[in-house]
Amino acid sequence: MTIIYAIANQKGGVGKTTSTINLAAYLADAGMRVLLIDIDPQSNATSALGFNKNTVEASTYDLLLGTAQPQDMLLCHEESEVSLLPANPALAGAEVELVNMMAREYRLKTSLESIAEQFDYILIDCPPSLSLLTINALTAASHGVIIPVQCEYLALEGLTQLQQTIQMVRQHLNRRLRIRGLVMTMYDARTNLSRQVVQEVREHYPGLVFRAIIPRNIRLSEAPSYGQPISVYTPNSAGALGYKVLAAEIIQGDMSK
Amino acid sequence: MTIIYAIANQKGGVGKTTSTINLAAYLADAGMRVLLIDIDPQSNATSALGFNKNTVEASTYDLLLGTAQPQDMLLCHEESEVSLLPANPALAGAEVELVNMMAREYRLKTSLESIAEQFDYILIDCPPSLSLLTINALTAASHGVIIPVQCEYLALEGLTQLQQTIQMVRQHLNRRLRIRGLVMTMYDARTNLSRQVVQEVREHYPGLVFRAIIPRNIRLSEAPSYGQPISVYTPNSAGALGYKVLAAEIIQGDMSK
Numbered sequence: 467m468t469i470i471y472a473i474a475n476q477k478g479g480v481g482k483t484t485s486t487i488n489l490a491a492y493l494a495d496a497g498m499r500v501l502l503i504d505i506d507p508q509s510n511a512t513s514a515l516g517f518n519k520n521t522v523e524a525s526t527y528d529l530l531l532g533t534a535q536p537q538d539m540l541l542c543h544e545e546s547e548v549s550l551l552p553a554n555p556a557l558a559g560a561e562v563e564l565v566n567m568m569a570r571e572y573r574l575k576t577s578l579e580s581i582a583e584q585f586d587y588i589l590i591d592c593p594p595s596l597s598l599l600t601i602n603a604l605t606a607a608s609h610g611v612i613i614p615v616q617c618e619y620l621a622l623e624g625l626t627q628l629q630q631t632i633q634m635v636r637q638h639l640n641r642r643l644r645i646r647g648l649v650m651t652m653y654d655a656r657t658n659l660s661r662q663v664v665q666e667v668r669e670h671y672p673g674l675v676f677r678a679i680i681p682r683n684i685r686l687s688e689a690p691s692y693g694q695p696i697s698v699y700t701p702n703s704a705g706a707l708g709y710k711v712l713a714a715e716i717i718q719g720d721m722s723k
Numbered sequence: 724m725t726i727i728y729a730i731a732n733q734k735g736g737v738g739k740t741t742s743t744i745n746l747a748a749y750l751a752d753a754g755m756r757v758l759l760i761d762i763d764p765q766s767n768a769t770s771a772l773g774f775n776k777n778t779v780e781a782s783t784y785d786l787l788l789g790t791a792q793p794q795d796m797l798l799c800h801e802e803s804e805v806s807l808l809p810a811n812p813a814l815a816g817a818e819v820e821l822v823n824m825m826a827r828e829y830r831l832k833t834s835l836e837s838i839a840e841q842f843d844y845i846l847i848d849c850p851p852s853l854s855l856l857t858i859n860a861l862t863a864a865s866h867g868v869i870i871p872v873q874c875e876y877l878a879l880e881g882l883t884q885l886q887q888t889i890q891m892v893r894q895h896l897n898r899r900l901r902i903r904g905l906v907m908t909m910y911d912a913r914t915n916l917s918r919q920v921v922q923e924v925r926e927h928y929p930g931l932v933f934r935a936i937i938p939r940n941i942r943l944s945e946a947p948s949y950g951q952p953i954s955v956y957t958p959n960s961a962g963a964l965g966y967k968v969l970a971a972e973i974i975q976g977d978m979s980k
């Protein structure tokens with residue numbers, strides 16, 4: 467049974483791409499067969515794994531419009547063994563093109579049916595919006611959504627809106643959609659703000675916040691410039707440890723179900 | 724002559740809202756009459772100035788759909804004397820509703836005509852996407868776009884896409900649109916990464932990067948929880964100084980034209 471998670475939060479810069487890449491790498495490190503899907507027009511996950519978004523043969527844009535199959539675009543990051551369905555900038559136009567298409571919210575879910583069983587985990591990196599691209603990811607997410615939450619005041623603001631969108635999708639598009647968990651990111655132990663935000667999120671979402679907390683760590687922001695996940699770039703850094711512990715917590719939770 | 728700037732960058736979390744609020748506050752501090760327009764469905768600028776996005780009478784959503792005038796929603800932040808056209812979550816639906824409307828890209832620009840001359844500066848805070856909301860802001864921006872660039876590798880990635888969108892808007896919608904300047908944000912003097920990113924951006928955009936550099940400063944991320952711009956919250960902080968210097972540089976450049 468393939469486990470599909472959407473990594474989503476419409477607040478920008480909270481660590482969605484960083485979490486998707488590094489969680490994928492440590493799930494693979496633990497022996498899982500992992501596919502990362504990039505549906506953000508910025509294509510950050512694609513380039514942070516060392517691929518050139520402007521030269522990929524086909525992308526998730528073609529997948530959503532039905533002009534290509536997953537097999538036509540499947541890439542593999544050798545060192546981490548994470549497979550990838552890349553994005554490219556053409557995705558910026560997908561929103562307007564999808565609006566009037568049949569079954570516009572199900573296009574990602576249906577297009578994955580032919581390859582899903584090759585993988586144990588599929589992680590979908592979302593853009594910073596609640597647009598049709600993110601709705602497609604939430605509809606395809608068989609096991610729920612993982613929400614990165616930056617340890618900042620402004621990041622708290624948007625959680626209610628995200629929750630409302632998740633409820634709408636659960637009602638109309640994907641009955642099984644639930645919050646798999648919230649992961650606190652860019653935690654800075656030197657500031658009160660980080661501690662306050664973690665406490666506040668734990669109070670609002672009891673039992674849903676992962677124990678693993680991702681610290682602010684410069685290695686995490688350097689790794690993309692080398693085209694590597696943190697598990698390859700600096701496996702002994704605090705940032706790497708955070709994601710390794712998160713991957714173990716997620717596997718443990720999934721296996722006990 | 725009212726000067727209208729869009730504050731835009733589709734990369735998330737780079738400091739668009741923080742720059743819009745604090746630049747607005749220091750322009751007002753310098754004696755300018757300033758209007759801040761929030762067109763982000765997250766409504767971060769609205770709440771960071773202490774207003775409740777869920778209870779505002781009318782918002783920029785109503786403005787874009789033509790069901791309200793600016794006068795119906797105009798608010799004022801007392802302490803900083805910055806006026807505001809607030810956003811609210813309904814904006815998340817504007818994209819789909821605008822797609823089939825007449826003159827959909829000009830709706831913000833036309834709706835401002837009745838109030839523009841009351842202000843010396845109008846700053847528009849954009850969402851993290853190149854959607855119709857951001858296109859509306861770029862079309863209304865009479866004097867150009869200010870681009871916050873976070874001192875991170877992933878933030879470099881998206882500048883080309885943004886430049887292409889600016890060129891498209893200049894060709895089809897707003898002949899006067901240009902890059903007014905790039906402002907480097909969250910600069911951390913302790914890391915090589917920050918220095919490298921600043922150098923790289925200066926090389927790619929010669930003469931367009933503001934001399935003022937905004938340091939990473941915890942006070943800037945605390946201020947929104949008090950509903951205050953940095954000029955009111957901690958005017959002596961390094962973050963406040965960064966935006967004060969930026970405002971002076973922008974005024975000086977505008978006056979010498």
Ligand SMILES: Nc1ncnc2c1ncn2[C@@H]1O[C@H](COP(=O)(O)OP(=O)(O)OP(=O)(O)O)[C@@H](O)[C@H]1O
Nearest residue numbers: 478479480481482483484594681682683687735875
């Ligand atoms: N724990 C961390 N410590 C330090 N830097 C981090 C950490 N997590 C992410 N970053 C950096 O912060 C920036 C934002 O992270 P990232 O791009 O992953 O967020 P995002 O939510 O995917 O952004 P977007 O909304 O644009 O898609 C990036 O430059 C990234 O390298």
Ligand SMILES: Nc1ncnc2c1ncn2[C@@H]1O[C@H](COP(=O)(O)OP(=O)(O)OP(=O)(O)O)[C@@H](O)[C@H]1O
Nearest residue numbers: 478618735736737738739740741851938939940944
């Ligand atoms: N110079 C700075 N130093 C420290 N923190 C900062 C600085 N600038 C912004 N921040 C914090 O970083 C986070 C991202 O900034 P902000 O929300 O302004 O970016 P944005 O580009 O508007 O994000 P979005 O793409 O979601 O609209 C916020 O929590 C903000 O408080």
Ligand SMILES: [Mg+2]
Nearest residue numbers: 482483506510
């Ligand atoms: Mg991202």
Ligand SMILES: [Mg+2]
Nearest residue numbers: 739740763767
């Ligand atoms: Mg913002």
